[in-house]
Amino acid sequence: MKIEHSDDGRKIDYTARDYESLLLAMQKMAPEKLPEWTDYSQETDFGHVLLQLFAHMGDIVAYHQDRLVNESFLSTARERASIIDHLKLVGYRLSTAAPSSTELTVEFSADTTARVRLSSGDAFATKSSKGNPSVRFEYSGENDDIDCALLAVDPISNKKTVRIPVEQGQLIKTDVVGNSNGLSGQRFALNFTDLILRDNSGNNNRIADITVWTELGGVMDNSWRLQESLAFSREDAQDYVIEIDENEQAFLIFGGNGFGAVPTSGSTIRARYRVGGGALGNVAAHQITTLSDAPGLSLVAAKVTNKTAATGGADRETIEHAIEHAPGMYRSFRRAVTADDYKQLAENYNGVGKVRAEATHWNRVTLYVAPEGGGRVSDILSANLLSYFDSLRPVSTLIEVADVDYVKIYISARIGVESYYARAEIRLKVEEAITSLLAFHNVDFGQVLFLSKFYEAIEKIDGVAYVTIDEFSREGHAGTDDSAGRLQLLASEVPRIPGSSVEDTEHDAHYRNGVKLTALEGGF
Secondary structure (H helix, E strand, C coil): CCCCEEEHHHCEEECCCHHHHHHHHHHHHHHHHCCCCCCCCCCHHHHHHHHHHHHHHHHHHHHHHHHHHHCCCCCCCCCHHHHHHHHHHHCCCCCCCCCEEEEEEEEECCCCEEEEECCCCCCEHHHHHHHHEECCEEEECCCEEEEHHHCCEECCCCCCEEEEEECCEEEEEEEEEEECCCCCCCCCCCCCCCCCCCCCCCCCCCCCCCCEEECCCEEEEEEEEECCCCCCCCCCCEEEEEEEEECCCCCEECECCCCCCCCCCCEEEEECCCCCCCCCCCCCCEEEEEEEEEEHHHHCCCEEEEECCECEECCCCCHHHHHHHHHHHHHHCCCCCHHHHHHHHHHHHCCEEEEEEEEEEECCEEEEEEEECCCCCCHHHHHHHHHHHHCCCCCCCEEEEEEEEEEEEEEEEEECCCCCCCCCHHHHHHHHHHHHCHHHHHHHCCCEEEHHHHHHHHHHCCCCCEEEEEEECCCCCEEEEECEEEEEECCEEEECCCCCCCCCCCCCHHCCCCCCEECCCCCC
């Protein structure tokens, strides 16, 4: 307890901060300060009501004081705005939502000979249903032509096909964000929130997530470059920075006073960027089937589908993730030297779920990457990662991005069901328990899986009388020691549930949600 002494020798308890403590302290002080008040202990006394009000107000003030103090430190702050301000001091910016990506297979009829125009922003979508809104994907290439006359006809489907890359999100082709007044430090808010802005460490060769330019009298005045900071921009440099607040509102900030150029007075500031992203874009295979806004493909009655799941979509960075990873980024000075540096930096790239870095040669590093949500690394995510590391790696170091080796885990069990429990309900709960153990966010590289954990998860389900696991094995044989009730995966392997991918076989489909129940006995 913190006890201090006042000038007149009285003890002051500075830990009296809640309602009860404050009220008790004032009641004890009342006889000394107000000797003429003799009935202060009566509940109905007006003076006692005042003391209660003062204690209530003191409790509120103490609460806000504690919150303000907590927000002053990174480890205790809870407001996103405070986290943003703290991390800005060490050059760390919270990641925006990352878009998922995949390839669409476009089908044309065998007699199609037209030249089809594909434009950046051509849109496709999943079908909507109750409680499951449609997800928008857009062509991520530049303007291209598909000459259908040159495409071969598939003898099995009797169709002409071509594959195109798509990303979740929406392209804002031209956003008028404001007009320059010619002053320093101008700040303009984008008219759409949820900007997709991948961290590429200021690499000017990066894939452009946003393009900013100014126009004067209807004629393009200047094209501006995005920088991490204006601290190193010359007075005439056409540079700007972006700040994103706790509500995902992005602001364009221009320089002045010797740090970056000022947009010409009267010029109009325009921007082209993409919005969206998020884990909702990690849709399963064969879900993107709608031509939402693709005029060229609609004219020839083309059909589309994604034969592989969309991966890499991630929600905006949480404050918990930032608090955990920001110190490591600061210690590495955002430079990749050791394998741990590569791992730390790659994990910080939004859209990457798991990563393992291995030095495969004196000047070569291989990144085994699992995108957010699992699955294979798309060409888009791979290209963005390589661009991200361009300014972080030594010049002589080469980086390769490789897929993770997903290993299917096979579990077969016999379950006894207690009376008054439905077998269908127990089946569902058992599948949920196994799915949770093998869920993407609960597994890791080179993991050791113990049979006892699966017994434990099933046995604690209400209504399970007994369980016998007859099969506990993995795909392939390397790293297996199932005779000892454990499965040891190799360094680049990650366990997964069979029957959850288009790459699975008919045999895998019997392991529904990770487990094959060969018998359910008892219950009803």
